[in-house]
Amino acid sequence: MVNIILFGPPGSGKGTQSEKLVSKFGLVHLSTGNLLRQEIADKTPLGLEAKNFIDKGQLVPDEVVIGMIDTCLEKHNEAKGFLFDGFPRTVAQAEALDKLLSLRKTAISKVLALDVSEEELVHRLLERGKTSGRTDDTDEGVIRRRFQVYRNETEPVASHYAKAHKLEHIKGEGSVDDIFEALSGRITPFFLAKVED
Numbered sequence: 001m002v003n004i005i006l007f008g009p010p011g012s013g014k015g016t017q018s019e020k021l022v023s024k025f026g027l028v029h030l031s032t033g034n035l036l037r038q039e040i041a042d043k044t045p046l047g048l049e050a051k052n053f054i055d056k057g058q059l060v061p062d063e064v065v066i067g068m069i070d071t072c073l074e075k076h077n078e079a080k081g082f083l084f085d086g087f088p089r090t091v092a093q094a095e096a097l098d099k100l101l102s103l104r105k106t107a108i109s110k111v112l113a114l115d116v117s118e119e120e121l122v123h124r125l126l127e128r129g130k131t132s133g134r135t136d137d138t139d140e141g142v143i144r145r146r147f148q149v150y151r152n153e154t155e156p157v158a159s160h161y162a163k164a165h166k167l168e169h170i171k172g173e174g175s176v177d178d179i180f181e182a183l184s185g186r187i188t189p190f191f192l193a194k195v196e197d
Helices: 014-025 032-041 045-055 062-075 091-103 118-132 140-163 176-196
Strands: 002-007 028-031 081-085 110-115 167-171
Touching (some): 014 028, 028 032, 032 062
Parallel strands (some): 028 081, 110 167
């Protein structure tokens, strides 16, 4: 099983690239935001628990999110692999994910980090805000605070995987196709290795 984490700050192009990678490699796209919405819509016990936190304006606890990921892995246990998008966001989540995957006799294969300058990210998000309907993409002050949270809480996840020699940086500026080619070039060897096994 090939498990890829696509990593990068808000506006780095994770969503755009995830769709293309999932389509090319036949991976299951595991976006925790989508999972949460689906579990809530399906009124599952985990979904109802998550909704309870969201309705109070609180973050959904890691164990609830990990539970949803476990359910997704179970549902797709014949999958070639998973593309994790937007998760893990903290080192604690990364450790919990590693433990969960280990229990399922698999692991993260590679963490691909999209590197984009802060000025380019601000520009992209303000542009996206004109059409996305997302109010958090229309205020530069809010956008820069999101980057601060990302640097403090999420960037350490990269270090966690760097220690395990699984982190690779990809230039996240340039054409969508060029970035896609660079990402694909890092993932393809895992599938070639599978064919040879």
